[in-house]
Amino acid sequence: MMINIQQIHHVAYRCNDAKETVEWYQDNLNMEFLVAIAEDKVPSTKAPDPYMHVFLDAGQGNILAFFELPNSPAMGKDPNTPEWVQHIAFEVENRDDLLAAKEELEAKGIDVIGVVNHGIIHSIYFFDPNGHRLELTYRDATEEQLKELKRVAPEMVAEWSITKRAPKHAAWLHSEEFE
Template identity: 70%
Template sequence: MIQLSQIHHVAYRCNDAKETVEFYQEMLNMDFLVAIAEDRVPSTKEPDPYMHLFLDAGNGNILAFFELPTKEKMDRDRNTPEWVQHIAFQIDGGEEALLAAKAELESKGLNVVGPTEHGIIRSIYFFDPNGHRLELTIVKGTAEQMKQLKAVAPAMLEEWSVTKKAPKHAAWLHEEEFSGLD
């Protein structure tokens, strides 16, 4: 049986390796760990020069990027709304830290959305120079709330797979946010 210990890294494409490293260093204080560059892809052996970057996202989490200079400029999947695919980072320090992070990012010229309430978390959102949506979040949920969400998850998935309509088992997560919108 496979036993995962953690995600080693998650890799995304970037337009410019140097610009990407500088963004994550300046905006999110990430440490630049490793750069690997080759003229051939090790797994497939195809000729395709690349720069592969690794940044420390804290607690053993690594965020990686590839710059691919011989490929067309990257774009995003136009069939997927830009809010769907994102990288979420947890920060400590509660609401005060989240608001301070928002103010800091805005002072550095970023457009930041939020805070947005999600019941068990609260988040802010912004984009990196490659168009990847980023989220900074604080955890607000209790152990009991997480237990409740885990308990209803299978029923929600089953209902969704049949109806393709939002099940209401966990509607309490956004009730305050959406009250008065109907």
């Protein structure tokens, strides 16, 4: 039997405060609060560790979840991983929606980086109250661009695994012609 993944059911992150997190995602990204689950012990491990687990609708059947863990040490980040690496990306329909979102977030006092042109997508970046980096993006790739990226992907990974230097097969994504 082969595993047949249908979609990601949810992605879960830790948060500092479940109520603050739910309200922030409702107020700033218009996500619907779906479910809250709280237990005094972890169902999978049976460890006595109370938690609040909240679920938000990220659109199209995608769910973003958070755990508040009051008995665990304060949340931290891997000091060896730059803050731009781990992030959650959400898709909007088009450039107008991205620009409107940027304007709305900035009006609410949220620092926003971008619009960054990645050749096949355009993105803005900002942080939630837990320090998680978020991205809003829209796609504008052509079929030819996507085909070429898929074609060169194995070659790029093979070259990277040997040299640990950025292969140039898709350097056009961030070339000046796209800036």
